[in-house]
Amino acid sequence: MNHESIFINHSYIHMGKIRTRIIGDTEVEEQQKQKAKERAARKKAQEKKSKEQSDTQKEVSAENAVDVGAVKAEKKAKKHVSKKAEREPKKQGTKYLKAKKQVKQGKVYPLSEAIRLLKKITYASFDESVELHIDTTELGLRGEVTLPHGTGRTVRVAIVDDAVLAQIENGVIEFDVLISHPSYMSKLAKFAKTLGPKGLMPNPKAGTIGLEPEKLAEKFQKGSIRWKSESKFPLIHQMIGKISLKPEQIYENAKSFVDAVGIKKIKKMYIKTTMSPSVPVDFQSI
Numbered sequence: 001m002n003h004e005s006i007f008i009n010h011s012y013i014h015m016g017k018i019r020t021r022i023i024g025d026t027e028v029e030e031q032q033k034q035k036a037k038e039r040a041a042r043k044k045a046q047e048k049k050s051k052e053q054s055d056t057q058k059e060v061s062a063e064n065a066v067d068v069g070a071v072k073a074e075k076k077a078k079k080h081v082s083k084k085a086e087r088e089p090k091k092q093g094t095k096y097l098k099a100k101k102q103v104k105q106g107k108v109y110p111l112s113e114a115i116r117l118l119k120k121i122t123y124a125s126f127d128e129s130v131e132l133h134i135d136t137t138e139l140g141l142r143g144e145v146t147l148p149h150g151t152g153r154t155v156r157v158a159i160v161d162d163a164v165l166a167q168i169e170n171g172v173i174e175f176d177v178l179i180s181h182p183s184y185m186s187k188l189a190k191f192a193k194t195l196g197p198k199g200l201m202p203n204p205k206a207g208t209i210g211l212e213p214e215k216l217a218e219k220f221q222k223g224s225i226r227w228k229s230e231s232k233f234p235l236i237h238q239m240i241g242k243i244s245l246k247p248e249q250i251y252e253n254a255k256s257f258v259d260a261v262g263i264k265k266i267k268k269m270y271i272k273t274t275m276s277p278s279v280p281v282d283f284q285s286i
Helices: 026-087 094-101 111-121 162-169 182-198 213-221 247-261
Strands: 008-014 017-023 129-136 142-146 157-159 177-179 224-228 235-242 266-273 279-282
Touching: 111 247, 111 266, 111 279, 129 247, 142 247, 157 213, 162 182, 177 213, 224 235, 224 247, 235 247, 247 266
Parallel strands: 157 177
Antiparallel strands: 008 017, 129 235, 129 266, 142 224, 266 279
């Protein structure tokens, strides 16, 4: 038997598939080798194409990431600018700046001189309030004081009775201070949501509950005020009158308030009107 005419059917497993190679026929072997090369070339081309697609996808993702990052950065920048704008003080008017120039930088004024200066630099078209702003040595300060000349503002004081309760129930509130006898507090309880947010609900700390409500009402009508420092900072902001009061009246009101706080508890003090710049005050001179 001719050796070249012998064909050997040889089967083998490749990548999970059964492939057959015929050994002994040179021409057939060459054809099979060629097909194998073609399959390898197609596989390589497919792998290259997949890699290119993957690289392209990565580039797109990177570009998208850059775009998203840019958008976030832009939003953050806008937010920063917005917050900065909120922190920046509003532009001051010409009249205010003119008034401020008359307050000497670094000078601490005796109270009487500071009041005269306020009278000079006031420029508003309405009767401005006079305010004291005090930096104290401790937190939680509070008290009550009667200003000898009042605050310059008419205070409407009401004492709780059945008629006042009926008005509140009908939504009519014609008072700035509400005084109550303890016996009426149970009847007022249902109006707490109405009076509480307005600061009108009688309570012991405000001195608006007592066994003699008429005397309490008289005290508030004469200019009695309750004051306290801020809850988290040792600062007091208090109106003590109107700029239309005489200088000596403003002085006496300011002195009464300073005495109520106590000079030893004061670190710094300023006086101003509603619209004016503040004037540093030498409180030791009072």
